Amino acid sequence: MSRNNLTPEAAAELAALDAILAGGPVADDHLELAALIDSVRSVSPQRSDEFAARLDERFERGRAARSRRASLRAPRAAWAGGSLVALVVAVAVVVGSGALNGSKPVRSDTLGHGRSGGPAIALPGPAGGVALPRSSAGATSSANASGPTGATATTSPAFTLAPSKVVERNTNPSHRLVARGAALTLASPPAQMQSVANEVVSDTERFDGIVESSSVAVHGLSSYASFSLSVPSAHLPSLISSLSSLAGVRALDQSSSDITDSYDQARTQLADEKAQRAALIKALAAAGSLSAEQAIQQKINRLDSKIAAATQRAGALLVRGDNAKVSVVIVASAAAAASGSGGPVNRALNDALKVLDVALAVALVALAIVLPIALVTLACWWAASTLRRRSRERVLEVAAAARP
Amino acid sequence: MTVTAAALPPTEGGVEQFEALYRSCASDLYSYVASMLRDASAAEDVTALAFERAYRRRALFDLRRGSARSWLFAIARNAALDELRRRRRTGILVGEIADDAAALEDDDGLAERRLLVRDGLATLEPREREVILLKFVGRLSNGELARVLGCSETAAGTRLHRAIARLREACDVTQ
Numbered sequence: 287m288s289r290n291n292l293t294p295e296a297a298a299e300l301a302a303l304d305a306i307l308a309g310g311p312v313a314d315d316h317l318e319l320a321a322l323i324d325s326v327r328s329v330s331p332q333r334s335d336e337f338a339a340r341l342d343e344r345f346e347r348g349r350a351a352r353s354r355r356a357s358l359r360a361p362r363a364a365w366a367g368g369s370l371v372a373l374v375v376a377v378a379v380v381v382g383s384g385a386l387n388g389s390k391p392v393r394s395d396t397l398g399h400g401r402s403g404g405p406a407i408a409l410p411g412p413a414g415g416v417a418l419p420r421s422s423a424g425a426t427s428s429a430n431a432s433g434p435t436g437a438t439a440t441t442s443p444a445f446t447l448a449p450s451k452v453v454e455r456n457t458n459p460s461h462r463l464v465a466r467g468a469a470l471t472l473a474s475p476p477a478q479m480q481s482v483a484n485e486v487v488s489d490t491e492r493f494d495g496i497v498e499s500s501s502v503a504v505h506g507l508s509s510y511a512s513f514s515l516s517v518p519s520a521h522l523p524s525l526i527s528s529l530s531s532l533a534g535v536r537a538l539d540q541s542s543s544d545i546t547d548s549y550d551q552a553r554t555q556l557a558d559e560k561a562q563r564a565a566l567i568k569a570l571a572a573a574g575s576l577s578a579e580q581a582i583q584q585k586i587n588r589l590d591s592k593i594a595a596a597t598q599r600a601g602a603l604l605v606r607g608d609n610a611k612v613s614v615v616i617v618a619s620a621a622a623a624a625s626g627s628g629g630p631v632n633r634a635l636n637d638a639l640k641v642l643d644v645a646l647a648v649a650l651v652a653l654a655i656v657l658p659i660a661l662v663t664l665a666c667w668w669a670a671s672t673l674r675r676r677s678r679e680r681v682l683e684v685a686a687a688a689r690p
Numbered sequence: 691m692t693v694t695a696a697a698l699p700p701t702e703g704g705v706e707q708f709e710a711l712y713r714s715c716a717s718d719l720y721s722y723v724a725s726m727l728r729d730a731s732a733a734e735d736v737t738a739l740a741f742e743r744a745y746r747r748r749a750l751f752d753l754r755r756g757s758a759r760s761w762l763f764a765i766a767r768n769a770a771l772d773e774l775r776r777r778r779r780t781g782i783l784v785g786e787i788a789d790d791a792a793a794l795e796d797d798d799g800l801a802e803r804r805l806l807v808r809d810g811l812a813t814l815e816p817r818e819r820e821v822i823l824l825k826f827v828g829r830l831s832n833g834e835l836a837r838v839l840g841c842s843e844t845a846a847g848t849r850l851h852r853a854i855a856r857l858r859e860a861c862d863v864t865q
Contacts, residue, residue, distance in 0.1 A: 292844065296851045300832065303854075307829045322857070325807035326826040331724035333717055337734050344738060345712060348745070349705060675840065678771035682816040684778065 463546040463607035466519050468526055470612065473619035474533035479509040482532050486513055486614055489528045493521040495612075509618035514611070522610040529614060536617065545603050552600040559596060563589045708748060711758050712741060719766050722827045725811075726770045726820065736773050740766035760834030763824060767838060810860035818853035825850055 292300070302316040303323070312320045333341075474482045483502045490497055495517030502511040517525050530538070566586045573579040719740060724733035743765050751761055811819055824830050824838060836846035 292847055292851060297847070299854075300847055300851060303825070303850075304831065307825075319854075321803070322807065322854070322861075323826050325804045326811065326822060326857075327721075329804050329808040329811065330721035330823065330827050331730065331733065333720040333724075333734070333737070334730075337720070338716070341716060341734075341738060341741075345709075345741065348742070349709075677775060678768060679840075681771050681774045681778065682820065 462544055463549050463603065464519070465543045465545050465606040466522055466610035467541045468522065468610065468612045469537070469539040470526060470529055470614050471536040471538070472529070472533040472614065472616045473536045473621070474616050475620075476504070476506050476509045476618040478533070479504050479511060479616060479618060482616055483511045483513075485532045486511075486515075486529060486616070489525060489532070490515050490517060493525045493528070494518050495521065495525060495609075507618050507620055509616075511614075511616040513614040515614060516609045516611055519608060519610045522612070525612065529612075533616065534619065536619075545607055549600060549603040549607070552596055552603060556593060556596040556600060559589055559593045563593065707758075708745060711744075711762060715759055715762055716741070718827050718829070719762065722763065722823050723766055723770050725823050725827070726767075727773060732773055732777075736766065736769045740769045743769065756834045756837050757831075759828070760830050760838055763828045763830060763834075764838045767820075767824075806861045807857070810857050813860045814853065814856055817849070818856055821846070821849050821853045822857060 299316070299319065302313065303319060306312055306316065306320050306323055472482065480502065483500075487497055487500070490513075495515050497513055498516050499514040500512070503509060515525075526538070526540075563586060566582055566589065570579060570582045570586065573582055716737070720733060720737045723736045723740070724730060727733050727736065740762065744762050747765075751758065755761075811822065814822070821835065821839065824835055830838065832847045832850065833843050835850065836843040839846055839849070841849070
């Protein structure tokens with residue numbers, strides 16, 4: 287027989303024991319067992335009346351105190367719950383808006399102003415760009431001349447630099463003069479062509495750029511818009527990122543070319559010609575005859591033309607390095623319309639999905655942090671609990687061993 | 691088998707249920723703890739502590755794992771064993787509880803039998819005495835006994851049957 291197996295007699299006696307304890311009738315066979323139970327219960331220590339009264343009083347006192355605490359706990363729990371919800375909402379808003387803004391500057395209409403679901407594109411900063419004074423001031427007003435529907439407006443380049451401003455730039459060799467450019471093709475639903483075009487102009491101005499020329503034609507699926515933009519090189523990545531979020535991006539080409547050498551050559555030539563001109567002025571003053579004076583004057587006039595051309599060339603190079611050219615083409619796309627990239631509800635839905643996406647990412651990160659800690663805590667708790675249980679059981683064994 | 695008068699879950703907000711549990715168990719619980727500790731003063735403290743712990747943890751009570759009575763006895767058992775451990779560490783000596791129950795009986799035969807049972811209980815191993823007390827005083831079912839003792843129901847039944855046999859044997863020997 288197994289150590290824990292009960293014989294039928296033993297099982298029957300245990301069943302009778304349960305029946306007796308439950309207050310059931312006692313069979314003659316188990317009268318002795320009933321008497322044993324009664325004796326054990328009788329010889330067990332009974333609590334005194336004094337202790338019973340003290341325990342009752344303690345129970346009542348504790349219950350009153352707990353009900354007082356419970357009445358205080360309810361508003362505290364409400365406050366704690368409200369604070370937790372507010373914290374979660376605040377974190378979600380901060381994280382969500384951060385994800386939606388990307389590298390764009392903060393603006394008030396991030397979530398609801400003409401944004402479609404197009405992927406935002408982040409460009410690297412203008413490494414090696416030259417820190418130069420911008421010369422685009424005063425030219426923006428003429429660029430914002432696009433007609434509302436089917437109209438075409440063209441503006442002329444607004445870069446006219448005074449020769450005196452052209453020739454100076456940072457002479458630090460590490461500063462390179464780099465001409466940058468980008469060509470972006472967007473696909474927009476025809477119905478939103480005009481609003482997207484307006485956003486292009488608005489974004490360009492926001493990043494201190496100018497619209498050199500623009501053309502917007504709205505004719506259903508053959509709608510088309512093109513822009514030639516100039517923006518400070520430092521703002522090119524932000525502008526591209528912002529423009530690429532206006533509609534679906536069909537293509538994006540970027541280019542850069544180092545024009546430092548060309549600029550330095552133009553400056554050197556300009557300096558040489560200025561030196562020659564100064565020498566000719568001296569020679570003119572020392573000329574002994576009229577014919578000699580006329581010959582020197584002709585040379586000075588030719589040099590002046592060359593100096594003007596060299597100044598113009600150096601200035602143009604400087605402007606190329608200072609300002610990046612961006613060509614934006616917007617084409618009408620039925621697919622973009624069908625995909626619902628437009629419309630306030632769809633845009634709001636996209637924004638909501640992005641927020642949920644970010645919230646999920648945050649939750650995953652939190653889980654990755656919390657889960658190992660929870661597992662370690664659980665293991666420690668289990669180990670401590672097991673040790674405590676064994677230690678308790680050992681007390682009985684020790685007590686048995688200590689018996690005389 | 692239904693052996694508990696107050697098998698109501700003392701869940702959050704169930705103060706009335708807990709009070710019913712207290713009323714129905716307080717006396718038996720004290721008897722069980724006092725028999726374990728053999729010290730009236732410590733038994734009072736441990737009994738009160740068991741009720742406090744039970745009240746604090748009442749939200750954790752799960753009716754599927756046993757009745758409220760067995761849950762309360764398990765808490766009391768742990769508290770009593772902790773008290774025994776503490777005494778072992780500090781070397782506190784306690785005297786037996788004065789037992790005048792038998793002396794108050796009018797029936798000499800009954801009084802004598804109870805004295806025999808008391809002496810017989812004293813000769814049992816602590817584990818045997820404990821299982822007798824949990825069953826006879828605590829009125830736990832074998833399943834609840836198993837959960838309190840941390841063993842299978844069959845093992846609990848076997849231990850109980852052996853303990854009863856040992857008690858009978860001890861009573862006969864002392865007789």
